[in-house]
Amino acid sequence: MSNLSLMLLECCDMCQASVGFLSPVLTTDPRVCLICGDRATGLHYGIISCEGCKGFFKRSICNKRVYRCSRDKNCEMSRKQRNRCQYCRLLKCLQMGMNRKAIREDGMPGGRNKSIGPVQITDEEIERIMSGQEFKEEASLPEHTWSNNGDSSDHSSPSNGASEGNQPSPASTLSSNRSVEMNGGYTAALRDQYMNTPMNTPYQLLPHLFSYHAQSGLLAPQPRSLYPQSHPLVLQLVAAEDLAPLTTPMLIEDGYKVTQVELFALLCRLADELLFRQISWIKKLPFFCELSIEDYTCLLSSTWQELILLSCLTIYSAQIFGDLADVTAKYTPSEDEMQGFSENGMEVMERLIYLFRKFHQLKVSNEEYACMKAINFLNQDIRGLTNVSQLEQLNKRYWYVCQDYTEYKYPHQPKRFPEIMMCLPEIRFMAGKLVNVPLEQLPLLFKAVLHSCKSSLISYRTGSSPCLTSTGTSPGN
Template sequence: MAEADGDSVPMSAETAGGSVMANFLGVNRGVDSEALPGISGRWSVKGASRGTTSIDLSACKSVELSDNEVHSMVHVQASSSSGIGSEAMMSQPQGSEAERTTSPASTANQAASKDGGKMQQAPDSNSSRQPYVPCKVCGDRASGYHYGVTSCEGCKGFFRRSIQKQIEYRCLRDGTCQVIRLNRNRCQYCRFKKCLAVGMSRDSVRYGRVPKRSKSQEDQSVSSTDSSQDQSALESRQLAIYDVILSISQAHHAHCAVTDDKIKSIPRKTATLLQMNKLQIPEGRSVFTQEELERQKMLMWQQLATLVTPSIHSVVEFSKRVPSFSDLSQDDQLILIKTGFFEIWLTRMARMFNRNDNVLLFDDGSLIAREELDIVYNPAFMTSMFELSAGFTMLSLNDTEVGLFTGIILATADRQGLSDPQGVERIQDRLIEALRLQVSRNHSTEENLFAAIIMKLPELRTLGSQHNEMLRWYRSRWQQVELPPLFAEIFDIPKSAEDAQSS
């Protein structure tokens, strides 16, 4: 492959078609439920080690799980202790007895009274004394504040079961099913997404009846509200953005080895690259000769390549699950992955740079000391990497926000050689909007955080270009080292004399 300055990597259809990367992109595209014969009207719910349970429903597509308010759900598994019970699955009204009834009785109970010899009617649940405050999710009568919003008993119970049992729902339609009282049990995916869209959160613990003031305000604000509002353009757009957040959240958790939960279980090895390669400065000398230094540099880089290669696999798999990414041509997909990989890898690994100990920790527990990285690259470049990593870590982003940001890096429309930059830009615009929404919800008091995140993009771009320039030295010495094929391809390292001549 031809070497390019900066982050440009010229690609050709012939090159893409026969590459290791192309083979990765050519599999596991995901399943379009509507393309499968006989699957229409089926709903799948996955549970840990229990296979897949399908139930006849008339809706559903695919669900991923969202940010920190449903963080426990992103691992796509059901609680091992309880499994997936019928209460979360059956196409019957769920929740309390109040939900299993329809609307309050329309006929009034008559109470006899001796007052003036007249019969007095008992107050009706729909009377003016009890204003109708709708559930934010389905429009049924709200019973109070549950998980941060006014909601009915049914939606309260549904949301509670969803986050406790860690259920993954799927929508076999387009993910925009209407959620109203009469059909709220039809598509659990869209119902759960609606719960999140209106603001339900496991971290919101305000419960109780709706106060009179709120009832009055709600009554005035929703007096003209009906089910048609569910179809408004604004709500549809917001729900579409939540779809992006859900998709990216699950993709990131499934295909990133350094999420918050996974980092906690990483073993800590003591050996560094020098020790793993058993290269030590000979006794009686304090420095390496130039030849020894170059040999050591190549061997350490080879070891580094082995440690980085699993991340290439994970970024490729992550990219396949970025909404609309697979709609791009394979050539464009390859260009975006190759030119964006180092920036994505550095973003993911930011929290693994330990400035106190001056080491970089990998997900298998391997350590690389700062002085070793100085040899593999150079001290100035490594100073920039450590500083950027420290600055990014200080932003305190959660895993979903990191996933959205890496998606934005992936969908950079000005990479050289793209045939459809407009299509790439549309993907990035949706991801930016999703990140903006996510940050506003999770960091409402940090007004400048979103801008600070976006400002990291040019810093990463600069480091990516510098890294590509430093690879020239290794490309010219490709015969001295054996690299994993995927690593060699992602960074355009020749694997044969023919490759070297064309670069």
């Protein structure tokens, strides 16, 4: 028998073993990813999976990421929903038998373990991996220190990414003997590495938001200078933003009753203007020439809802929670509209109100907003991208710039940067939920959210406690 025939038979045996072990459903279609149901591209780390889940699993293990699920740890995994919760996606990878020991330690392509088929591990082992306990023991380091190569005890990243599972969290690479040299934990060597030269090393430098959180409190805040490379990058991002007020008319005569159709038309017009501003923003980005038009199109089509939501909560919040709230106050929903408001709409309403209060508390500056927007946009896990490595480098660059600026500007708020970054996964999640709200429910949803948020603002100013107004009791006028 020829070598080619032997190779073909071996491949067939591998596929049959994997399919039979994991899922009877795949017997009829072995090309379906066992994690998300997308089109599989082959046997990756022991099971049949798509390129997206293969890459996600590799990054999660190589970077020792620890995720969080904001729900019941049973989120839906499908091609469209897999990016909503990183925790549940990694959990399913492990449950379905992906072999973490088949990943090369240097992060380069090509497995180092040639064992065939999936692996079976106990629930206890899975829990140790998901909690990061196994990574801590491998590193043999105290929880509050960093190792020389950046593989820390806890590479926690923000929970619940929404655009292909990601809020990338570029990590500190502090040497152990200088880990507390500065408040915020940067060294000159790290700055030189990420700022001045393109990095060809694997994407393994990710800051631990949770351990970083604790580390920041070890030293008293100390005033320091902004790193010279950060200042021009922040200015370039801010210059790309259109900070002028929205031009969509949101004034209305006293006594006029707004109909559902009129309010919906206004919301559509606002969305059009906000989307047009995002397209114009892309062309002004300092790294515009570094990526292809195809990648920009892919990024914008996947993140435009998130960019709009972020801008509404920050630079346009005065108009959205002021002028638009005044218009929605003149819209009175019918009983049928009130009764037909879905449970999904209620959840969206409550979480949008939470986001508003969080941003109102943080008072995000234009500089922080510009960095957050760039970080959210540069999502290297979105499907269909052609230059993933370049996106990773750009994402890390602006993550570091944002952390540098925030620590410099707010030295007495050591937890500010993690809190700001943790808002991005929530925005991504909410943008995905908003898309699923029926169009006819949007006027009532905006009325309820804006009324409650405006009431909160009044309560903050008067010193009383803000109360969350439910949809069923929101006033008609």
